[in-house]
Amino acid sequence: MWQSKPVLVLLLLAVSTAATVGKPLLTKVTKGVTSTALYTAPLSAGRPLVLDLSAPAITTPCSGQTTTVTLSANSTDGSNPISPVSFAATATCAAAPSGAVGVAGLARSSASFPAQVASTQKVANSFALCLPSSGVGAAIFGGGPFFLAPPADRPAITTLLSDGVPLRQPFSGNPGYFVSATNGIAIDGTRVAVSGSGALIVGLSTTIPYAQLRSDVYRPFITAFDRAMGSSAKVAAVAPFELCYDSSKLSPTLSGYSVPQVDVMLEGGTNFTVVGGNSMAQVNSGTACFAFVQAGGGTGGATPAVVIGGFQMENKLVVLDNDKQTLSFTPYLPARGFSCSNFNFTRAG
Ligand SMILES: *[C@@H]1O[C@H](CO)[C@@H](O)[C@H](O)[C@H]1NC(C)=O
Ligand SMILES: *[C@@H]1O[C@H](CO)[C@@H](O)[C@H](O)[C@H]1NC(C)=O
Ligand SMILES: *[C@@H]1O[C@H](CO)[C@@H](O)[C@H](O)[C@H]1NC(C)=O
Numbered sequence: 001m002w003q004s005k006p007v008l009v010l011l012l013l014a015v016s017t018a019a020t021v022g023k024p025l026l027t028k029v030t031k032g033v034t035s036t037a038l039y040t041a042p043l044s045a046g047r048p049l050v051l052d053l054s055a056p057a058i059t060t061p062c063s064g065q066t067t068t069v070t071l072s073a074n075s076t077d078g079s080n081p082i083s084p085v086s087f088a089a090t091a092t093c094a095a096a097p098s099g100a101v102g103v104a105g106l107a108r109s110s111a112s113f114p115a116q117v118a119s120t121q122k123v124a125n126s127f128a129l130c131l132p133s134s135g136v137g138a139a140i141f142g143g144g145p146f147f148l149a150p151p152a153d154r155p156a157i158t159t160l161l162s163d164g165v166p167l168r169q170p171f172s173g174n175p176g177y178f179v180s181a182t183n184g185i186a187i188d189g190t191r192v193a194v195s196g197s198g199a200l201i202v203g204l205s206t207t208i209p210y211a212q213l214r215s216d217v218y219r220p221f222i223t224a225f226d227r228a229m230g231s232s233a234k235v236a237a238v239a240p241f242e243l244c245y246d247s248s249k250l251s252p253t254l255s256g257y258s259v260p261q262v263d264v265m266l267e268g269g270t271n272f273t274v275v276g277g278n279s280m281a282q283v284n285s286g287t288a289c290f291a292f293v294q295a296g297g298g299t300g301g302a303t304p305a306v307v308i309g310g311f312q313m314e315n316k317l318v319v320l321d322n323d324k325q326t327l328s329f330t331p332y333l334p335a336r337g338f339s340c341s342n343f344n345f346t347r348a349g
Pocket of ligand 3: 347
């Protein structure tokens with residue numbers, strides 16, 4: 001019996017190395033121009049698939065239930081594309097969103113794009129999104145470092161990642177990504193009082209343009225920001241936003257307009273911090289608005305308190321690790337001299 005132990009260990013070692021011997025895959029990420037602001041990646045022979053954190057499968061128009069599609073990207077060392085890679089993936093038949101040929105579902109499911117990259121490429125089921133505010137951002141599927149140029153000798157921005165925040169599954173059957181804000185939300189360092197406040201459920205979505213707050217959280221949150229901002233720069237609201245400001249009266253900084261900081265205080269003590277660059281949307285040349293909106297629907301148990309939207313994730317590296325079941329993210333990168341549009345897409349060598 002004792003003899004079988006080393007064999008088992010060796011076998012396990014072989015299996016675990018085999019599971020991660022491939023190279024991660026890199027793709028460009030582009031932000032759509034419409035008000036829906038979908039983020040797409042040219043994974044289908046150069047044609048765009050919508051990146052959707054809440055969708056459990058790859059979908060494409062077809063007849064029947066599922067089909068096989070060929071997807072392509074480049075292998076990467078985290079700094080440049082290395083070589084083109086094409087692979088067969090299983091897709092579910094569904095109409096394509098406008099402006100795209102299908103959806104690359106990124107949610108927690110064995111049929112998702114990251115899960116199929118992990119199984120076909122023998123890489124980790126983990127991915128890093130660097131959503132651009134303009135220009136071309138990047139995503140890497142399969143783990144590893146993530147570099148933004150210039151300069152060429154910079155350290156990987158993955159060194160700026162927060163500790164992993166545990167992913168939670170508060171809604172049975174919902175394949176999306178959720179974490180728990182055990183200490184609620186603070187504005188300018190002061191906790192926003194929410195009635196019945198226990199932990200708040202926070203979801204992530206790449207298909208809503210701006211963060212949505214459930215009405216019982218939205219009202220005290222907006223009131224607290226309004227109070228912290230004061231009224232000297234306030235102007236008429238521009239839908240869908242409630243708080244808008246004369247942007248010539250706001251101070252621009254590397255972190256965006258200098259406005260009260262929002263801290264979503266997550267489980268384990270990590271803050272998802274939202275500085276001006278991720279909180280103030282420039283709606284026209286003279287006006288910037290606080291880009292948090294009220295979610296539709298009730299205050300019932302099935303609605304997350306907060307859903308972080310695309311705008312709040314732009315120019316941060318956001319890593320969803322399905323193997324470790326964690327979320328991690330960097331601070332707002334322009335404050336560190338980087339932007340998600342700085343990935344070096346020139347092939348190395
Ligand atoms: C791979 O990278 C090269 C160089 O950037 C690019 O021209 C090509 O379109 C990429 N291929 C895919 C499938 O993304
Ligand atoms: C998180 O944010 C709160 C409120 O702004 C602050 O008091 C706390 O020190 C922050 N924690 C960390 C680890 O930065
Ligand atoms: C981009 O990568 C190429 C290939 O490694 C390199 O020659 C070039 O200097 C890099 N550009 C920047 C701006 O770092």
